Amino acid sequence: MKALLPLIASSAIALSVAAADAKDLIRVAGNFAAEHASSLAMAKFEAELERLSGGEIDVNVFPAQQLGGAAENVQAVKIGAIELMWVGTAYLTRTVPELEVVGLPFQFQSREQAFAIVDGPVGAALDAKLAKEGMTSMGYMELGFRHLTNNVRPIRTIDDIAGLKIRLQPNETHLATFRALGANPVAMDVKELYSALEQNVIDGQENPFAIINVAGYAEVQKNISNTGHFFDFISVAANKKWFDGLDAGKQAMVREAMATAVAYQRELAAEQDAAGLATLVGKGMVFTEVSPELAAALREKTAGVAAETKARLDPDLVTLLDAETAKLGM
Template identity: 55%
Template sequence: MPITRRLALGSALALPALWPSDRAFGQTTRVRIAGNFATEHSSSVAIEGFKKEVESLSGGRLAVDTFPAMQLGGAGENVSNVRQGTLLMTWVGMAFLSRTVPELEAISLPFQFASRAVAFKVVDGPIGELLDQRMADKGFLSLGYMELGFRHVTTGNKPIRTVDDLRGLKIRMQPNETHLATFRAIGANPVAMDIRELYSALQQGVVDGQENPYAIIRASRYFEVQKHLTNTGHFFDFISIVAHRRSFERLPGEFQQAIRTAMGNAIKAQRAAAEAGDSEALAELRARGMQYDPLPPAELARMRTLSAGVVDQIKGRLGAELIDRVQAEVTRAAA
């Protein structure tokens, strides 16, 4: 990293979550939100819309500085900085919060959601409220959930046409214990790794493959270092937007409301864009030269069978009551 960028990054991280800045007339409160998603990803685009709406709703008295594309560090660093209060907000793959708030794994089970509609019914209802409270207990304020999407496997040299093709492969995963346990159960060799390290790890052959939604594979340009793509769809994943709770609560009530209103609208816009762009992203990946091998239904069924025991593992860690409650809500949402 060049010295000038290092100094700029260090200065940015040293700032408090909230600080005033002079304007021609009076002062403006500035807040920062950082993420690891590429600038063109639907979540980053939605956050830019959020910034504009907050500044409009506040009459310019609340300004939002946005830092997409790992400008303030990787996903793990962003979560840590929000928890410490040196950064007000982050939008991040929910898995990066699960080490601090393990209850989030209750909506990270393999093949848990049949569709995005079911997933959002669950996370927007009582289960989401329960998880928001668990995050509050750890110092976070949840502002809602965007779509990360169904996750699919890519590999560098070996096409995945059966479950057996995954056996022994070193696959990069998010730092989520349920995700890791799932791939161990199907015979792969999962490795937890921050997203900022992934491209070079794929390029250098440190890992054989990775798993992400089509839009992330495209935005992060993994098609440059991966040849094969398979529609495993093993998890549906969320992007969580969280703030440092105490810093947020110190904001004037009108600023809090402006942030909540604008983020609610940003979430709606992002979900719609993510749904509309899913097939477009897949088509572009194929056009970019990735070989696409749809997994036969019988092989997907094998993946479900092999990973079914993960539910009992997570019950052992988080308690059967929580998992049973979530599963009941999933069944109700799918009806």
């Protein structure tokens, strides 16, 4: 990773030459496909911020791993090689472990519950943790409910999960959840995932329907089930030193443009998710619906993971989470 950072920094510097006449340049990196809701939202951010600033702020958006994988983008923002990124929140948990508090198995029953938590006091507390690591939070987009795919067998019982080699994001709670289900989880950057599936290095993966679709995983995966085991977020984060160096007016414009983009993304993500499964089945994937019995068994088998995760996090944050979830009747 350290060997890659100079390359990222050099690339970012080279990219800035084309915009040398701009008063301010914001390079925005992401690993999501260009047609994903989050990438489309960043295009909206670009247009909105350039409009608000009267062209004084130039935004260059680089989706689809153009400036490296997710883990590389996190490091590049931390050191200031690029100004801003949008990345699956799980990729930040090794820098800010407290983010795992919003990634517990079967934590949310709806996207509305999920956003009520990250848009409230819990989200504010997590933003403070990010700030201590040199990053300014710009909001949370929807990655969505995650579902399991594999090339070995349909998932009808917990026993069908046992022994499967499943790629997961580098999140300790996610990994522990699949260990509890008897799988062999493997932490892997998304940039390596397609080829690993294609070459049968791993048996399967888990992602929201929309990601499975736009990433082309239907080409290399056969079975899909609506397990919905996590609800996942996309963190939008800036290098704190860079953002703090902007004058108050430009900071306000950046935040206003991003708020517009985040709201747009959440709406579009819900639409893409609703259409995603039908599209995947149309591409040849075999859908096996999770029965009420299997859903109950999955929850029971992973119940201890949430408690173990909470036990190793900031107790004040856990208390705050419990209070906020109680207000929502969760």
